[in-house]
Amino acid sequence: MTDNPDLKEYWEARPLPLPSVSIDCVIFGFHANQLKILLLRYKNTDFFALPGGFINQDENLEDAAARVLEERTGLQHIYLEQYYVFGDKNRRFDATHHELMNGSGIMLRPGHFLLNRFISIGYYALIDFSKARPKPDAFSASCEWYDLDTIPTLIFDHDFILQKALHTLRANLDEKLIGLNLLPETFTMNEFQSLYETILGEKIARSNFQRKVLGLHMLKRLDKKITGGAHKAPYLxxxxxxxASKS
Amino acid sequence: MTDNPDLKEYWEARPLPLPSVSIDCVIFGFHANQLKILLLRYKNTDFFALPGGFINQDENLEDAAARVLEERTGLQHIYLEQYYVFGDKNRRFDATHHELMNGSGIMLRPGHFLLNRFISIGYYALIDFSKARPKPDAFSASCEWYDLDTIPTLIFDHDFILQKALHTLRANLDEKLIGLNLLPETFTMNEFQSLYETILGEKIARSNFQRKVLGLHMLKRLDKKITGGAHKAPYLxxxxxxxASKS
Known part of the structure; x- marks a missing residue:
């Protein structure tokens, strides 16, 4: 077992969690036309993972998701949304679990609950990464934002879990964006379009975009932005x- | 225990399922402007329930959902979609489970797996009820379609599970309807509108509806329907x- 008193306490002070069910959190971060994803690297390994964990016996599922995210990343008050349950019969990752825990000086005994099959409930969130200060937990060497197009290979089936979340985010973008504080209080149509383009990963024709978002009735047009040359000033x-109350 | 040899075999021939996880299926049936829901009534009780069950240790989640539905209702080849995970810490229904099983002559021993807390994964489907011939399983006195506005009170938290499915169906109706064979090969705009109105439970203004669905580019306009008076014949x-390939 481990010499680390924090980890000893982590494993020994807790009753076993609810069997067979885990939680994985895909945290997308947006800021200034960049889309990132939050990953943990396990101590003394090159293993990268989504932040995840388990459900206490007497804990609501939603509360467990919030707690897991906070314990592993330090992030609080993140609105997490269920998006998919991963239930492949082969979701059982004995060898990787041994290596992950070895990195923290922990030998998993045979029959440890981590070695069982888990059905994992995927949660995702989209937040402003400039306002979030993640910090790693006792098992992790780092907890950092990675650009979506240069992410390392992930453990278990976490690549698939991430891709499914990205697909869901893109499909539900209109609803997700409202009220998420990813933009300043007021913004130009160009700024709004950049946000869509960054998350969708593709360019959108300006006229189509404008017609579409105005058709959703989620925006209020304000005065023109004050700039030097008045005649080209964009609306805010x-x-x-x-x-815009669907989210 | 039970004298019924079928049930004896049901409980004794099977290894225990995956702990803590159950499945519940909300099967909506549509036909000729009627929307119904499929419910089981447990033997020798007035307890009505959604068809549900458990996941075998070596079974994919999706396969389990299909098997559970077939075992309990006889329905095969139904496209089931995950829509929500119900994870309240109080999802533990000892007294009701005892009564349900008593109705089939089964005494649950203390510690029986049915008496544990379960996280339930909700699946739903929308099918043509005139083409489905449900039949009850060994625990059920009946397996029948009920009008959505006259359904009996359901056991456990099944009323909530049903309402959440209905909400999801209505929110995703555009995508769900495509290719679901709920309409004849060709149909009039009036027939299409009736389907929406029935499932949404409200009237829609004809001009708004037509603009909306034509804007979704899911329909192909064919020749006019041949009727007696040619000048009022509707398009098919x-x-x-x-x-229309999203579903």
């Missing part, structure tokens, strides 16, 4: 709190 | 297989 927009 | 539509 804000989310319309009367109509 | 079919789903456009080139564009």
């Amino acid at each position: 927009y804000s989310f319309d709190s009367k109509t | 539509y079919s789903f456009d297989s080139k564009t």
Whole structure:
């Protein structure tokens, strides 16, 4: 077992969690036209992972998801949304679990609950990464934001879990963006379009985009932005709190 | 224990399922402007329930959902979609489980796996009820379609599970309807609108509806329907297989 008193306590002070069910959190971070993803690297390994964990016997699923995320990344008050349950019969990762725990000086005994099959419930969130200060937990050497197009290979089936979350985010972007504080209080149509383009990973024709988002009735048009040359000043927009209430 | 040899075999021939996880299936049936829901009534009780069950240790989650539905209702080849995970810490229904099983002559011993806490994964489907011939399993006195506005009270938290499925179905109706064979090969705009109105449970203004569904590019306009009076003949539509491929 481990010499690390924090980890000893982690394993020994807790009753076993609810069997067979785990949670994985895909935290997308957006800021200034960049989309990132939050990953843990396990201590003394090159293993990267989504932050995840388990459900206490007397804990609501949603509370467990929030706690798991906070314990592993330090992030609080993140609105997590269920998006998919990963239930492949081969979700059992004995060898990798041994290596992960070895990195923290822990030998898993045969029959340890980590070595069982788990059905994992995927949660995702989209936040402003400039406002989030993640920090690693006792098992992790780092907890950092990675650019979506240069992420390392992930352990278990976490690559698949991440891709499924990205697909879900893109499919639900209209609803997800409202009220998420990813933009300043007021913004131009160009800024709004950049946010969509970054998350969707593709360019959008300006006229199509404008027609589409105005059709969703989520925006309120304000005064023109004050710039030097008045005749080209763009309009400012804000989310319309009367109509943009779906998220 | 039970005298019924079928049930004896059911409980004794099977290894225990994966702990803590159950499945519940909300099967919506549509036909000729009627929306119904499929419910089981347990033998010798007035307890109505959604068809549900458990996951075998060596079984994929999706396969388990299909098997559970078939075992309990006889329905095969139903496309089930995950929609929500119900994880309240109080999902533990000892007294009701005892009564349900008593109805089939089964006494649950203390510690029986049914008496544990379960996290339930909700699946739903929308099918043509005129083509489905459900039949009850060994625990059920009946397996029948009920009108959505006259359903009996359900056991456990099944009322909530049903309402959440209905909400999801309504929110995703555009995507769900495509290719679901709930309409004849060709149909009029009126028939299509009736389907929406029935499932949404409200009237829709005809002009709004037509603009909306044509904007989704899911329909192909065909020749006019041949009726007696030619000048009022409505156009026929079919789903456009080139564009209507999201479901």
